[in-house]
Amino acid sequence: MPTEPFQIAGSIEDALSAMATGARPVAGGTDLVVGARQGKSPLPSNLVAVDRIVELSTIEQNAEGVIVGAGVTHATLMTDPLITSGYTALADAAALVGSPATRNVGTLGGNVMNGSPAMDTGAPLIVLGAMIDLRSQGGSRRVAPSKLWTGPGSTSASDDELCVAVALPKRSERSGSAYVRLEYRRAMEIAVVGAAASVELNDEGVIEQVAIALTAVAPTIVALEGLTDLVGRRVDEDVLAAVAAIASSQAQPISDLRAGADYRAHTVGVMARRAVDAAARRAAGETIEVPVNRAEGVGRTDRP
Protein backbone atom coordinates (compact mmCIF):
# COMPACT_ATOMS: atom_id res chain seq x y z
CA MET A 1 0.00 0.00 0.00
CA PRO A 2 1.21 3.54 -0.62
CA THR A 3 2.51 5.41 2.37
CA GLU A 4 0.72 8.65 1.54
CA PRO A 5 -3.09 8.78 1.39
CA PHE A 6 -2.97 11.78 -0.96
CA GLN A 7 -0.25 12.53 -3.47
CA ILE A 8 0.13 15.18 -6.14
CA ALA A 9 1.77 13.77 -9.26
CA GLY A 10 4.14 16.05 -11.14
CA SER A 11 4.64 13.62 -14.00
CA ILE A 12 3.03 10.60 -15.61
CA GLU A 13 5.75 8.44 -14.00
CA ASP A 14 4.83 9.80 -10.55
CA ALA A 15 1.19 8.93 -11.15
CA LEU A 16 1.97 5.42 -12.45
CA SER A 17 4.23 4.77 -9.48
CA ALA A 18 1.47 5.75 -7.04
CA MET A 19 -1.11 3.71 -8.96
CA ALA A 20 1.18 0.66 -8.92
CA THR A 21 0.87 0.66 -5.14
CA GLY A 22 -2.91 1.05 -5.11
CA ALA A 23 -3.61 4.78 -5.42
CA ARG A 24 -6.48 5.83 -7.68
CA PRO A 25 -6.21 8.89 -9.93
CA VAL A 26 -8.33 12.01 -9.48
CA ALA A 27 -8.36 14.83 -12.04
CA GLY A 28 -11.29 17.26 -11.70
CA GLY A 29 -13.23 15.06 -9.29
CA THR A 30 -16.53 15.90 -11.00
CA ASP A 31 -17.45 12.21 -11.25
CA LEU A 32 -15.32 10.66 -8.50
CA VAL A 33 -16.03 13.12 -5.69
CA VAL A 34 -19.65 13.72 -6.67
CA GLY A 35 -20.19 9.96 -6.79
CA ALA A 36 -18.80 9.63 -3.26
CA ARG A 37 -21.01 12.46 -2.00
CA GLN A 38 -24.02 10.75 -3.55
CA GLY A 39 -23.05 7.52 -1.77
CA LYS A 40 -22.42 5.56 -5.02
CA SER A 41 -19.05 4.46 -3.71
CA PRO A 42 -16.71 5.86 -1.08
CA LEU A 43 -13.65 7.73 -2.22
CA PRO A 44 -10.66 5.44 -2.74
CA SER A 45 -8.42 5.17 0.36
CA ASN A 46 -5.42 6.44 -1.58
CA LEU A 47 -5.60 9.16 -4.17
CA VAL A 48 -3.11 10.60 -6.61
CA ALA A 49 -4.01 13.97 -8.13
CA VAL A 50 -3.13 13.98 -11.84
CA ASP A 51 -4.44 17.45 -12.68
CA ARG A 52 -1.02 19.17 -12.56
CA ILE A 53 0.73 16.85 -15.03
CA VAL A 54 1.70 19.14 -17.89
CA GLU A 55 2.20 16.23 -20.33
CA LEU A 56 -1.48 15.32 -19.92
CA SER A 57 -2.82 18.75 -20.78
CA THR A 58 -1.56 19.24 -24.33
CA ILE A 59 -3.25 18.95 -27.73
CA GLU A 60 -0.73 18.12 -30.45
CA GLN A 61 -1.00 17.60 -34.18
CA ASN A 62 1.15 15.04 -35.94
CA ALA A 63 1.16 13.26 -39.31
CA GLU A 64 -1.48 10.75 -38.16
CA GLY A 65 -3.87 13.25 -36.63
CA VAL A 66 -4.25 14.89 -33.24
CA ILE A 67 -3.25 13.60 -29.80
CA VAL A 68 -5.40 15.00 -26.99
CA GLY A 69 -3.91 14.66 -23.51
CA ALA A 70 -6.20 12.89 -21.05
CA GLY A 71 -6.09 15.90 -18.74
CA VAL A 72 -7.42 18.34 -21.34
CA THR A 73 -10.53 19.97 -19.91
CA HIS A 74 -13.91 20.37 -21.55
CA ALA A 75 -13.37 24.15 -21.50
CA THR A 76 -10.30 23.66 -23.70
CA LEU A 77 -11.92 21.07 -25.99
CA MET A 78 -14.83 23.39 -26.83
CA THR A 79 -12.53 26.23 -27.91
CA ASP A 80 -9.27 24.70 -29.18
CA PRO A 81 -9.01 25.44 -32.94
CA LEU A 82 -7.71 21.94 -33.77
CA ILE A 83 -10.78 20.41 -32.12
CA THR A 84 -13.43 22.90 -33.28
CA SER A 85 -12.20 22.76 -36.89
CA GLY A 86 -11.40 19.09 -37.41
CA TYR A 87 -13.21 17.21 -34.63
CA THR A 88 -16.23 19.43 -34.18
CA ALA A 89 -18.49 16.76 -32.67
CA LEU A 90 -16.12 16.54 -29.71
CA ALA A 91 -16.30 20.32 -29.24
CA ASP A 92 -20.12 20.19 -29.48
CA ALA A 93 -20.18 17.59 -26.71
CA ALA A 94 -17.63 19.30 -24.45
CA ALA A 95 -19.60 22.57 -24.65
CA LEU A 96 -22.70 20.80 -23.27
CA VAL A 97 -21.05 19.21 -20.24
CA GLY A 98 -22.25 20.55 -16.87
CA SER A 99 -21.63 24.26 -16.34
CA PRO A 100 -18.57 26.49 -16.72
CA ALA A 101 -17.35 25.18 -13.35
CA THR A 102 -17.67 21.55 -14.49
CA ARG A 103 -15.97 22.25 -17.80
CA ASN A 104 -13.05 24.03 -16.11
CA VAL A 105 -11.98 20.95 -14.16
CA GLY A 106 -13.67 18.03 -15.94
CA THR A 107 -11.33 16.16 -18.31
CA LEU A 108 -11.61 14.00 -21.41
CA GLY A 109 -9.62 11.23 -19.72
CA GLY A 110 -11.96 11.34 -16.75
CA ASN A 111 -14.97 10.91 -19.04
CA VAL A 112 -13.34 8.03 -20.91
CA MET A 113 -12.34 6.12 -17.77
CA ASN A 114 -15.61 6.77 -15.93
CA GLY A 115 -17.32 4.82 -18.72
CA SER A 116 -20.79 6.30 -18.39
CA PRO A 117 -23.17 5.33 -21.21
CA ALA A 118 -24.53 8.89 -20.95
CA MET A 119 -21.20 10.70 -21.36
CA ASP A 120 -21.48 13.39 -24.01
CA THR A 121 -17.92 12.99 -25.30
CA GLY A 122 -18.23 9.23 -25.88
CA ALA A 123 -20.29 9.12 -29.08
CA PRO A 124 -18.06 11.74 -30.76
CA LEU A 125 -14.97 9.69 -29.92
CA ILE A 126 -16.53 6.61 -31.54
CA VAL A 127 -17.52 8.31 -34.82
CA LEU A 128 -14.17 10.13 -35.04
CA GLY A 129 -12.34 6.80 -34.80
CA ALA A 130 -10.56 7.73 -31.57
CA MET A 131 -8.20 5.32 -29.85
CA ILE A 132 -7.43 5.43 -26.14
CA ASP A 133 -3.84 5.37 -24.87
CA LEU A 134 -3.40 3.61 -21.53
CA ARG A 135 -0.18 3.38 -19.56
CA SER A 136 1.01 1.52 -16.49
CA GLN A 137 4.44 0.74 -15.13
CA GLY A 138 4.12 -2.51 -17.09
CA GLY A 139 3.86 -0.73 -20.44
CA SER A 140 1.55 1.09 -22.86
CA ARG A 141 -1.33 -0.01 -25.02
CA ARG A 142 -3.79 1.60 -27.40
CA VAL A 143 -7.36 0.38 -27.21
CA ALA A 144 -10.56 1.17 -29.11
CA PRO A 145 -13.29 2.75 -26.97
CA SER A 146 -15.64 -0.10 -27.90
CA LYS A 147 -13.14 -2.53 -26.31
CA LEU A 148 -12.56 -0.28 -23.30
CA TRP A 149 -16.17 0.32 -22.29
CA THR A 150 -17.64 -2.90 -20.98
CA GLY A 151 -20.77 -1.69 -19.18
CA PRO A 152 -22.22 1.23 -17.26
CA GLY A 153 -19.30 2.71 -15.32
CA SER A 154 -16.96 -0.18 -16.05
CA THR A 155 -13.95 -0.54 -18.33
CA SER A 156 -11.51 -3.24 -19.38
CA ALA A 157 -8.59 -1.20 -18.00
CA SER A 158 -6.80 -2.59 -14.98
CA ASP A 159 -6.52 -0.56 -11.79
CA ASP A 160 -2.91 0.45 -12.41
CA GLU A 161 -3.57 1.76 -15.93
CA LEU A 162 -3.82 5.53 -16.43
CA CYS A 163 -5.49 7.01 -19.49
CA VAL A 164 -2.80 9.32 -20.84
CA ALA A 165 -4.21 10.43 -24.19
CA VAL A 166 -6.87 10.10 -26.84
CA ALA A 167 -5.62 9.73 -30.42
CA LEU A 168 -7.85 11.22 -33.12
CA PRO A 169 -7.03 10.10 -36.69
CA LYS A 170 -6.50 12.66 -39.44
CA ARG A 171 -9.69 13.88 -41.13
CA SER A 172 -10.31 14.53 -44.80
CA GLU A 173 -11.08 18.05 -46.03
CA ARG A 174 -14.59 17.04 -47.09
CA SER A 175 -15.63 15.64 -43.72
CA GLY A 176 -17.73 17.05 -40.93
CA SER A 177 -18.98 15.85 -37.57
CA ALA A 178 -21.60 16.87 -35.03
CA TYR A 179 -23.07 15.86 -31.69
CA VAL A 180 -26.58 16.67 -30.52
CA ARG A 181 -28.42 15.61 -27.40
CA LEU A 182 -31.92 15.75 -26.04
CA GLU A 183 -31.90 17.85 -22.90
CA TYR A 184 -34.56 19.20 -20.57
CA ARG A 185 -32.44 22.15 -19.48
CA ARG A 186 -29.35 23.85 -20.83
CA ALA A 187 -26.88 23.43 -17.98
CA MET A 188 -25.99 20.81 -15.38
CA GLU A 189 -27.80 18.33 -17.60
CA ILE A 190 -27.13 14.71 -18.43
CA ALA A 191 -28.11 13.51 -21.89
CA VAL A 192 -31.60 12.01 -22.06
CA VAL A 193 -30.32 10.57 -25.33
CA GLY A 194 -27.72 11.82 -27.78
CA ALA A 195 -26.14 11.06 -31.13
CA ALA A 196 -22.89 11.87 -32.89
CA ALA A 197 -22.29 11.62 -36.62
CA SER A 198 -19.29 11.86 -38.90
CA VAL A 199 -19.91 12.31 -42.60
CA GLU A 200 -17.43 12.45 -45.48
CA LEU A 201 -18.66 13.68 -48.83
CA ASN A 202 -17.08 13.38 -52.26
CA ASP A 203 -16.76 16.27 -54.73
CA GLU A 204 -20.35 15.73 -55.88
CA GLY A 205 -21.74 15.97 -52.35
CA VAL A 206 -22.40 12.25 -52.14
CA ILE A 207 -21.73 10.30 -48.93
CA GLU A 208 -18.38 8.46 -49.04
CA GLN A 209 -18.29 7.50 -45.36
CA VAL A 210 -20.73 7.83 -42.52
CA ALA A 211 -20.49 6.82 -38.85
CA ILE A 212 -23.10 7.31 -36.14
CA ALA A 213 -22.96 6.53 -32.42
CA LEU A 214 -25.63 6.83 -29.75
CA THR A 215 -25.59 8.12 -26.17
CA ALA A 216 -27.66 6.78 -23.25
CA VAL A 217 -29.58 4.07 -25.08
CA ALA A 218 -27.52 0.98 -24.14
CA PRO A 219 -25.14 -0.19 -21.37
CA THR A 220 -22.32 1.58 -23.24
CA ILE A 221 -22.04 4.17 -26.00
CA VAL A 222 -22.86 2.22 -29.17
CA ALA A 223 -21.86 2.55 -32.82
CA LEU A 224 -24.64 2.00 -35.35
CA GLU A 225 -24.28 -0.87 -37.79
CA GLY A 226 -25.77 -1.31 -41.26
CA LEU A 227 -24.98 2.15 -42.61
CA THR A 228 -23.30 0.96 -45.83
CA ASP A 229 -26.55 1.43 -47.82
CA LEU A 230 -26.24 5.16 -47.18
CA VAL A 231 -22.90 5.40 -48.97
CA GLY A 232 -23.23 6.78 -52.50
CA ARG A 233 -26.38 8.75 -51.68
CA ARG A 234 -26.99 12.45 -51.06
CA VAL A 235 -28.04 13.56 -47.59
CA ASP A 236 -31.70 14.16 -48.36
CA GLU A 237 -34.95 13.56 -46.49
CA ASP A 238 -34.98 9.86 -47.44
CA VAL A 239 -31.48 9.33 -46.07
CA LEU A 240 -32.28 11.25 -42.86
CA ALA A 241 -35.47 9.21 -42.37
CA ALA A 242 -33.45 6.02 -42.86
CA VAL A 243 -30.90 7.22 -40.29
CA ALA A 244 -33.65 7.86 -37.74
CA ALA A 245 -35.16 4.43 -38.33
CA ILE A 246 -31.81 2.63 -38.03
CA ALA A 247 -30.94 4.50 -34.82
CA SER A 248 -34.30 3.84 -33.19
CA SER A 249 -34.19 0.16 -34.13
CA GLN A 250 -30.70 -0.40 -32.74
CA ALA A 251 -31.28 1.47 -29.46
CA GLN A 252 -31.77 -0.72 -26.39
CA PRO A 253 -32.66 1.89 -23.78
CA ILE A 254 -33.85 1.53 -20.23
CA SER A 255 -36.59 3.48 -18.52
CA ASP A 256 -35.43 5.69 -15.68
CA LEU A 257 -36.29 9.02 -14.11
CA ARG A 258 -35.08 10.94 -17.16
CA ALA A 259 -37.15 9.11 -19.79
CA GLY A 260 -39.03 5.96 -20.66
CA ALA A 261 -37.52 3.37 -22.98
CA ASP A 262 -40.02 3.99 -25.82
CA TYR A 263 -39.45 7.73 -25.67
CA ARG A 264 -35.68 7.24 -25.72
CA ALA A 265 -35.86 4.86 -28.69
CA HIS A 266 -37.92 7.36 -30.67
CA THR A 267 -36.00 10.52 -29.75
CA VAL A 268 -32.57 8.99 -30.34
CA GLY A 269 -33.66 8.63 -33.98
CA VAL A 270 -34.46 12.33 -34.08
CA MET A 271 -31.07 13.17 -32.56
CA ALA A 272 -29.31 10.87 -35.07
CA ARG A 273 -30.92 12.53 -38.08
CA ARG A 274 -30.09 16.00 -36.74
CA ALA A 275 -26.49 14.91 -36.10
CA VAL A 276 -26.12 13.55 -39.64
CA ASP A 277 -27.74 16.67 -41.11
CA ALA A 278 -25.38 18.99 -39.18
CA ALA A 279 -22.31 16.83 -39.91
CA ALA A 280 -23.11 16.76 -43.64
CA ARG A 281 -23.60 20.52 -43.76
CA ARG A 282 -20.29 21.04 -41.99
CA ALA A 283 -18.67 18.60 -44.44
CA ALA A 284 -20.04 20.73 -47.28
CA GLY A 285 -18.37 23.79 -45.81
CA GLU A 286 -21.23 25.40 -43.87
CA THR A 287 -20.30 26.93 -40.51
CA ILE A 288 -22.54 25.78 -37.68
CA GLU A 289 -21.39 27.23 -34.36
CA VAL A 290 -20.39 24.95 -31.46
CA PRO A 291 -22.48 23.49 -29.90
CA VAL A 292 -25.07 22.42 -32.46
CA ASN A 293 -27.63 22.26 -29.64
CA ARG A 294 -27.45 26.03 -29.24
CA ALA A 295 -26.83 26.97 -32.89
CA GLU A 296 -29.75 24.89 -34.15
CA GLY A 297 -32.04 25.29 -31.17
CA VAL A 298 -32.26 21.59 -30.27
CA GLY A 299 -34.56 21.41 -27.28
CA ARG A 300 -36.18 24.79 -27.99
CA THR A 301 -39.94 24.61 -27.92
CA ASP A 302 -40.23 27.22 -30.66
CA ARG A 303 -38.10 25.23 -33.11
CA PRO A 304 -39.99 24.99 -36.43
Added chain:
Amino acid sequence: MSDATHQEGGADAARPISYTLSVNEINYPVTTSPGSALLAVLRNDIGLTGTKEGCDDCECGACMVLVDGQPVNSCSYLAAQAQGRAVSTVEGLADSSDLHPLQQLLLDAGGVQCGFCTPGMLMSARALLDRNPNPSDDEIRIGLSGNLCRCTGYDSIVAAVRQAADQLDSSTGS
Protein backbone atom coordinates in the same frame (compact mmCIF):
# COMPACT_ATOMS: atom_id res chain seq x y z
CA MET B 1 -29.48 15.53 5.88
CA SER B 2 -26.73 16.35 3.47
CA ASP B 3 -23.59 17.59 5.14
CA ALA B 4 -20.31 18.55 3.51
CA THR B 5 -18.47 17.04 6.46
CA HIS B 6 -20.22 13.67 6.06
CA GLN B 7 -17.67 10.87 6.35
CA GLU B 8 -17.94 8.17 3.70
CA GLY B 9 -14.99 5.93 4.46
CA GLY B 10 -12.14 5.45 1.99
CA ALA B 11 -10.13 8.64 1.66
CA ASP B 12 -12.56 10.33 4.02
CA ALA B 13 -11.53 7.90 6.74
CA ALA B 14 -7.82 7.88 5.92
CA ARG B 15 -5.41 9.52 8.32
CA PRO B 16 -5.39 13.31 8.20
CA ILE B 17 -2.96 15.27 6.07
CA SER B 18 -1.59 18.76 6.71
CA TYR B 19 -1.13 21.42 4.09
CA THR B 20 -1.59 25.14 3.45
CA LEU B 21 -4.47 26.75 1.60
CA SER B 22 -4.27 30.25 0.18
CA VAL B 23 -7.73 31.81 0.49
CA ASN B 24 -8.25 35.44 -0.50
CA GLU B 25 -4.44 35.83 -0.44
CA ILE B 26 -4.13 34.65 3.17
CA ASN B 27 -2.33 31.36 3.93
CA TYR B 28 -4.19 29.00 6.26
CA PRO B 29 -2.48 25.86 7.61
CA VAL B 30 -5.08 23.07 7.73
CA THR B 31 -5.19 19.43 8.75
CA THR B 32 -7.97 17.50 7.05
CA SER B 33 -8.84 14.06 5.80
CA PRO B 34 -7.59 13.61 2.20
CA GLY B 35 -11.19 13.29 1.01
CA SER B 36 -12.43 16.56 2.53
CA ALA B 37 -14.19 18.83 0.10
CA LEU B 38 -12.94 22.38 -0.25
CA LEU B 39 -16.36 23.64 0.87
CA ALA B 40 -16.16 21.80 4.20
CA VAL B 41 -12.63 23.02 4.87
CA LEU B 42 -13.50 26.64 4.03
CA ARG B 43 -16.54 26.64 6.29
CA ASN B 44 -15.59 24.31 9.15
CA ASP B 45 -11.80 24.48 9.41
CA ILE B 46 -11.05 28.02 8.22
CA GLY B 47 -14.34 29.56 9.36
CA LEU B 48 -15.25 31.36 6.14
CA THR B 49 -18.98 30.67 6.01
CA GLY B 50 -19.86 33.01 3.15
CA THR B 51 -19.62 30.08 0.74
CA LYS B 52 -22.87 28.11 1.06
CA GLU B 53 -23.76 24.44 1.00
CA GLY B 54 -26.86 23.96 -1.12
CA CYS B 55 -27.19 20.54 -2.71
CA ASP B 56 -23.71 19.14 -1.88
CA ASP B 57 -24.13 17.38 -5.21
CA CYS B 58 -22.49 19.69 -7.76
CA GLU B 59 -25.84 20.88 -9.10
CA CYS B 60 -26.80 24.21 -7.54
CA GLY B 61 -23.66 26.38 -7.49
CA ALA B 62 -24.23 27.87 -4.01
CA CYS B 63 -20.73 26.62 -3.14
CA MET B 64 -19.01 28.29 -6.11
CA VAL B 65 -15.51 29.62 -5.38
CA LEU B 66 -12.64 30.49 -7.69
CA VAL B 67 -9.49 28.38 -7.89
CA ASP B 68 -6.78 30.22 -9.81
CA GLY B 69 -9.53 32.50 -11.11
CA GLN B 70 -11.75 29.74 -12.48
CA PRO B 71 -15.15 28.90 -10.95
CA VAL B 72 -15.25 25.54 -9.18
CA ASN B 73 -18.00 23.76 -7.25
CA SER B 74 -16.24 23.58 -3.89
CA CYS B 75 -18.59 20.86 -2.58
CA SER B 76 -17.06 18.41 -5.04
CA TYR B 77 -13.50 19.66 -5.28
CA LEU B 78 -10.97 18.10 -2.93
CA ALA B 79 -9.46 20.71 -0.62
CA ALA B 80 -6.09 18.97 -0.92
CA GLN B 81 -6.14 19.63 -4.67
CA ALA B 82 -6.31 23.37 -3.99
CA GLN B 83 -2.95 23.52 -2.21
CA GLY B 84 -0.51 25.75 -4.05
CA ARG B 85 -3.40 27.45 -5.84
CA ALA B 86 -5.21 30.72 -5.18
CA VAL B 87 -8.70 30.20 -3.73
CA SER B 88 -11.07 33.18 -3.85
CA THR B 89 -14.32 33.32 -1.90
CA VAL B 90 -17.08 35.90 -1.54
CA GLU B 91 -15.34 37.25 1.58
CA GLY B 92 -12.54 38.54 -0.64
CA LEU B 93 -14.81 40.38 -3.06
CA ALA B 94 -15.40 43.63 -1.18
CA ASP B 95 -12.56 46.12 -0.81
CA SER B 96 -12.53 46.74 2.98
CA SER B 97 -15.75 48.67 3.67
CA ASP B 98 -16.80 49.19 0.06
CA LEU B 99 -18.90 46.56 -1.64
CA HIS B 100 -17.65 45.28 -4.99
CA PRO B 101 -19.74 46.80 -7.83
CA LEU B 102 -21.22 43.35 -8.47
CA GLN B 103 -22.46 43.19 -4.87
CA GLN B 104 -23.88 46.72 -4.82
CA LEU B 105 -25.56 46.43 -8.22
CA LEU B 106 -27.03 43.05 -7.35
CA LEU B 107 -28.59 44.63 -4.26
CA ASP B 108 -29.80 47.67 -6.23
CA ALA B 109 -31.34 45.52 -8.98
CA GLY B 110 -33.28 43.30 -6.58
CA GLY B 111 -31.10 40.37 -7.50
CA VAL B 112 -30.85 39.29 -3.86
CA GLN B 113 -33.95 37.84 -2.23
CA CYS B 114 -33.33 34.94 0.15
CA GLY B 115 -29.64 35.43 -0.58
CA PHE B 116 -28.55 31.81 -0.40
CA CYS B 117 -27.40 31.62 -4.03
CA THR B 118 -25.81 35.08 -3.91
CA PRO B 119 -22.21 34.22 -2.86
CA GLY B 120 -21.93 31.57 -5.59
CA MET B 121 -23.64 33.81 -8.13
CA LEU B 122 -21.17 36.61 -7.34
CA MET B 123 -18.14 34.36 -7.79
CA SER B 124 -19.36 33.02 -11.15
CA ALA B 125 -20.10 36.58 -12.26
CA ARG B 126 -16.69 37.78 -11.17
CA ALA B 127 -14.92 34.98 -13.06
CA LEU B 128 -17.00 35.79 -16.13
CA LEU B 129 -16.17 39.52 -16.05
CA ASP B 130 -12.48 38.81 -15.37
CA ARG B 131 -12.17 36.84 -18.61
CA ASN B 132 -14.83 38.68 -20.62
CA PRO B 133 -15.26 42.32 -19.50
CA ASN B 134 -18.06 43.01 -21.98
CA PRO B 135 -20.28 39.92 -22.16
CA SER B 136 -23.56 39.69 -24.07
CA ASP B 137 -26.69 38.76 -22.11
CA ASP B 138 -26.38 35.24 -23.56
CA GLU B 139 -22.79 35.02 -22.35
CA ILE B 140 -23.88 36.21 -18.89
CA ARG B 141 -26.56 33.53 -18.77
CA ILE B 142 -24.06 30.85 -19.83
CA GLY B 143 -21.55 32.18 -17.28
CA LEU B 144 -24.17 31.86 -14.53
CA SER B 145 -25.66 28.62 -15.85
CA GLY B 146 -24.18 26.56 -13.01
CA ASN B 147 -25.89 28.71 -10.37
CA LEU B 148 -29.50 28.07 -9.44
CA CYS B 149 -31.72 30.79 -7.94
CA ARG B 150 -35.18 29.86 -6.71
CA CYS B 151 -36.29 33.43 -5.95
CA THR B 152 -35.48 36.04 -8.54
CA GLY B 153 -36.22 34.50 -11.92
CA TYR B 154 -32.67 35.53 -12.93
CA ASP B 155 -33.55 38.67 -14.95
CA SER B 156 -32.50 41.05 -12.16
CA ILE B 157 -29.26 39.12 -11.68
CA VAL B 158 -28.41 39.26 -15.39
CA ALA B 159 -29.22 42.99 -15.39
CA ALA B 160 -26.93 43.58 -12.40
CA VAL B 161 -24.04 41.74 -14.06
CA ARG B 162 -24.56 43.75 -17.23
CA GLN B 163 -24.48 47.02 -15.25
CA ALA B 164 -21.40 45.87 -13.34
CA ALA B 165 -19.68 45.08 -16.62
CA ASP B 166 -20.44 48.59 -17.89
CA GLN B 167 -19.31 50.22 -14.64
CA LEU B 168 -16.08 48.19 -14.35
CA ASP B 169 -15.35 48.74 -18.03
CA SER B 170 -15.66 52.54 -17.73
CA SER B 171 -13.74 52.68 -14.43
CA THR B 172 -10.75 50.91 -15.99
CA GLY B 173 -10.94 53.34 -18.90
CA SER B 174 -10.86 50.57 -21.49
